[in-house]
Structures are given as C-alpha cells and as structure tokens.
Amino acid sequence: MxxxxxxxxxxxxxxxxxxxxxxxxxxxxxxxxxxxxxxxxxxxxxxxxxxxxxxxxxxxxxxxxxxxxxxxxxxxxxxxxxxxxxxGAPKLSGKDAQLEAKKKQAEDEEATKKKAEDEKVAKAKADNCELAKKGQASMKSGVRILTTNAKGEREVLDDSAKAAETKRLQAVIDSDCK
Known part of the structure; x- marks a missing residue:
C-alpha cells in the first residue's frame, strides 16, 4: 500500500x-x-x-x-x-444505582474468593502441621528410618540425617501449627 x-x-x-x-x-x-x-x-x-x-x-x-x-x-x-x-427534570444524585450495585456485587464476589482461598491455605497448613508432628514423633521414637535415594535404593538414616530432618520438621511445626 x-x-x-x-x-x-x-x-x-x-x-x-x-x-x-x-x-x-x-x-x-x-x-x-x-x-x-x-x-x-x-x-x-x-x-x-x-x-x-x-x-x-x-x-x-x-x-x-x-x-x-x-x-x-x-x-x-x-x-x-x-x-x-x-x-420536571429528574434530580441527579451523581451516583448510578446500577453501577453501585455492580461494584458491590464484584466486591462481594472478591471477598468470597478471598475467604475460600484463606480457608484452603488454612487447611493446607493444618495438614502440614499434622504430618510434621507425626514425622517428628517417628524421629524421636528411636526406630530405624528408611528412605529411598535417587537411584531407588533404600537407605537407613544416620544420626546427622535424623538431626537435620528433626530440625526441618520442627521449622514446619513452628510455622504451620499456630
């Protein structure tokens, strides 16, 4: 062109x-x-x-x-x-009733979504807390803990690995169990 x-x-x-x-x-x-x-x-x-x-x-x-x-x-x-x-002219209030209603509805939907998301996060934290407590109880029980490595082989956790895992589980408990 x-x-x-x-x-x-x-x-x-x-x-x-x-x-x-x-x-x-x-x-x-x-x-x-x-x-x-x-x-x-x-x-x-x-x-x-x-x-x-x-x-x-x-x-x-x-x-x-x-x-x-x-x-x-x-x-x-x-x-x-x-x-x-x-x-005879209608008095203009400067506000549109339909627009205000739509804004209110959008705010209500946003609040509902936020509440659902908060509940979902709270449930995930509660689940994490429960699993961490069970894991820490297993670590403190004195039984041998077996894990699977990257090759798919079973390994027994030694004392240093148990201490590291216990520390990690305690951090999860501190953050999620409130």
Whole structure:
C-alpha cells in the first residue's frame, strides 16, 4: 500500500472517531475535577455557567450557579421558563444505582474468593502441621528410618540425617501449627 494512502486513511479514521464521540453529545462542560464531559443530558445543577462549553441549539439557560456574586442579567421570561423546565427534570444524585450495585456485587464476589482461598491455605497448613508432628514423633521414637535415594535404593538414616530432618520438621511445626 502507498504510505500516503495509509496516512490519509488513518487521518480520516481518527477524525471520524472524534466526530462519532461528539455527534451524539449535545452538551459539553468542564466538571468539578477539571475534566471535559460530553453528554446528551444537561449538566448537573452544581456546574457553573462559565464551565458549560457547548449546549444544544435552542437550549434554555438554566438557573445554575453563576461564577460571580453579581445577579445575572437575564430577561424575566427566561428565568421563569428555565424554572419550569427544570421542575420536571429528574434530580441527579451523581451516583448510578446500577453501577453501585455492580461494584458491590464484584466486591462481594472478591471477598468470597478471598475467604475460600484463606480457608484452603488454612487447611493446607493444618495438614502440614499434622504430618510434621507425626514425622517428628517417628524421629524421636528411636526406630530405624528408611528412605529411598535417587537411584531407588533404600537407605537407613544416620544420626546427622535424623538431626537435620528433626530440625526441618520442627521449622514446619513452628510455622504451620499456630
């Protein structure tokens, strides 16, 4: 492919993508965190008038807080029309109930998984503790302990090997038997 053709296609795709973002967003404002917000709904009442960057054609100016302390100079008919238009609008709390429910459900699932994992670890530690105690009892009993080496041959543990194994088993008991 020709490099110029590819670059033109890329430019058109980027331009089309940004158009798609703003095509349905009729309102544009800067929120209290300083981020640009695009929406098909009017901004919340706590957004200052100076922070509203774009509004749909024919949208009335709402009685949003003004940046200065001076009273807003607006025709009397506009203020009453804005009050009527805002009276029927739903109050936005800033929280999405479905999103909050999904977050709660995800947190509950995560807590359940963590609890199951903790129980699994606790069971493994209890099993290790029991096996270590049995092994240490065998070491202290004075019976001959046989092991199998790498070649598959049976060997009798000598005193130094018994001491090392007893020390290892005691470390397991100290860590897992709590």
């Amino acid at each position: 020709d490099l110029k053709l590819v670059s033109r296609t890329l430019i058109l795709a980027v331009a089309g993508g940004s158009f798609a973002l703003t095509a349905f967003a009729q309102w544009q404002w800067i929120d209290k965190d300083g981020r640009k917000v695009y929406s098909d709904r009017s901004p919340p009442a706590d957004i200052l008038e100076k922070n509203i960057l774009k509004r749909p054609r024919g949208a009335q100016v709402t009685a949003a807080p003004v940046a200065s302390d001076a009273p807003a100079a607006a025709p009397a008919g506009t203020a009453s029309a804005a009050a009527k238009g805002n009276a």
